[in-house]
Amino acid sequence: MCLLKKINALEPLWWSLFGAGGMVAAFLLPAHIFIQGIAIPLGWVSPDMFNYSSLIGIVGNPIVKIYLFFMIILPLYHAAHRIRLTLEDLRIEWLNHILPLIFYGGATGLTVVTLIVLIRI
Amino acid sequence: MGEEITLNITRYNPDKDGKYTTQRYSIPYKNDWSILDALNYVKAELDGSLTYRWSCRMAVCGSCGMMVNGTPRLTCSTYLNEFYPKEITIEPLANFPVIRDLVVDINDFMAKLKSAKPWIIRKNKRDEDDTSKEYLQTTGQMDKYYQQTLCINCTLCYAACPVYGLHPDFLGPAVIALGHRYNKDSRDEGKADRREVLASEHGVWKCTVVGDCTEVCPKHVDPSAAIQRTKVDSAINWFFSFLTGRK
Known part of the structure; x- marks a missing residue:
């Protein structure tokens, strides 16, 4: 279980990503869910502002790409860390050995x- | 006969049968009695064999922690009137081995406390012996650690911590809070000494931020916040040593 030891030794890294992801999930994601998930489909904002061609133009901007990259990946690590710790408390020995690999992996x-997706846009 | 209240008290005597039993005691209800007063009444009037730990009666010594209706409380500052007319269940603190009745063995905690070096460490050891030297602090500097100085080592946070219950190796809330207290003291230079214990596998990283330690703390030390701040410090140090290759 050498790999597992290496993964566990990176705990400060996983925790930092978890903390940063928590901030993103708490502050940024709700705004995105509101705009893209509720306001646009319900027609609360002008559809002209958010049609495909204008959005692809926005996403093509390198700064927006960097923003999207962190906005997407940080909550992934947040969820991975939180679910892993929750499952660990079930105390299933064999499962605990593979949890860090499954979630952080x-x-x-x-x-x-x-x-890859962001680079190809 | 005046009003009465029923106490369900856990009994355990390793010299007798070594079994946990619950004994019911009906005692007079007094509005201003704490649970500790009620236990003293039981011991004096009903059953002299009841064993429990207590000393100061004023939430300073931290001896009389017990599980009161399933929650870790200081029995000297928990009053019967909070529960009357319902029955009260009194058990030894959870997550610790029981010595007898309501007395638990806190040796594990004491050993962990010592390992976190909760005292002022100076790089120049002569500073520690030199009593003539003054170390002035501003109110702001003291404010950084004052909250954690209020800890009375009552171990209620350990009884409340599910992580400590699952992983007995976990350093635990109070020890980390006290390590943090000295790390934040402007007179202290021992942060690196404590790091190997606080930031170890069994240190801050085991905490899953349940927050029950802070809920039950009778002195409002907020161990949970202290642990999270120590995590931030440890993570920054980890990145720094990762980048510079310094241990």
């Missing part, structure tokens, strides 16, 4: 996917 995998 999963979040890191999705980080790579996010990076």
Whole structure:
């Protein structure tokens, strides 16, 4: 379980990502959910402002890409850390050995996917 | 006969049968009695064999912590009138081995407390012995750690902490709060000495921010916040040593 030891030794890193992700999830995500998930579909804002071509133009901006990158990946690590700790409290020995791998590995995998998608836009 | 209240008290005597039993005692209800007063009444009038720990009766010594209806409380500052006319269940503090009846063994806590070096450490050891030297502090400097100085080592936070219950190796709320207290003291230079204990695998990183320690703390030390602040300090140090290669 050498890999597991290495993952556990990175605890300060996972916790920092968890903390940063918590901030993003608490402050930024609700605004995005409100604008993209509620306000636009319900027509509360002018559809002209948020049509495909204007949005793709915004997302194509490198600064927006960097913003989106962190806005997407930080909550992933937040969720990974929180779910891992919650499941660990169930005290299932064999499960605890693979939890860090599954969750931090999963979040890191999705980080790579996010990076690829953003670069290709 | 005046009003009465019923106490359900956990009994345990390793010399007798070593079994946990619950004994019911009906005692006179007095509006101004604390639970400790009620226990003293039981011991004096009903059952001299009842064993519990207490000393100051004024929430300073931290000896009389017990589980009162499932919550860790100081029995000297918990009053019967909070529960009357309902029955009160009194058990030994959770998460600790029981010595007898309501007395728990806190040796594990004491050893962990010492490991966090909760005293002022100076790089120049001669400073520690030199009593003639003055170390002036501003109110602002004192404010940084004052809250944590109020800890009375009553271990209620350990009885409340589910992480300590699951992982007995966890350093625990009060020890980390007291380590934090000295780390934040402007007279102290021992942060690095404490780091290997506080930032270890069994230190701050085990905490999952349940926050029950802060809820039950009778002195409002807020161990949970102290742990999170220590996490921030440890994380910054970790990144710094990662980048510079310094241990």
